[in-house]
Amino acid sequence: MGFAAPAVLAAALACTSALAEAPAAKAPRSLSLPVPTPPQQQAPAPTPQQRLAYEAAFKDTLDKPSDPDTLVRFAGLAVQVGDIEGAISALERLLLIEGDQPEVKLELGVLYYRLGSKEAAVAYLEAARASPDASKETRERAEAFLKAARQ
Secondary structure, three states, X not given: OOOOOHHHHHHHHHOHHHHHOOOOOOOOOOOOOOOOOOOOOXXXXXXXXXXXXXXXXXXXXXXXXXXXXXXXXXXXXXXXXOOHHHHHHHHHHHHHHHOOOHHHHHHHHHHHHHHOOHHHHHHHHHHXXXXXXXXXXXXXXXXXXXXXXXX
């Protein structure tokens, strides 16, 4: 979690007690995060509406740090505004709450790949691919990013 922005790290630390009380596992979560740009490309600047939505979602994560839907919403908006570290922090918290979620691991692998942290990307992508609960699409996407991350 060395990539987390200070405000996001503070929010993650603030939710420790809430996470300890959260259930260990839930049904697989379907994510619809925006596709992050490859490491060599710059993401377009966020619109004012995206920035406002992101800020509101961040405040929601402070109010509801262990709510899976809030974390997924924030992660999606964080990717849109270019806060890859914030999205990673939210999705890692989601894994603490909901356990083995291959789709979440896949997205974490993609986001770490986007940051250029290939070792972390490979670890999450391999975990997503190896999960018995992973869909065929999740396994195929994980495999494609694994090939890219290992180059």
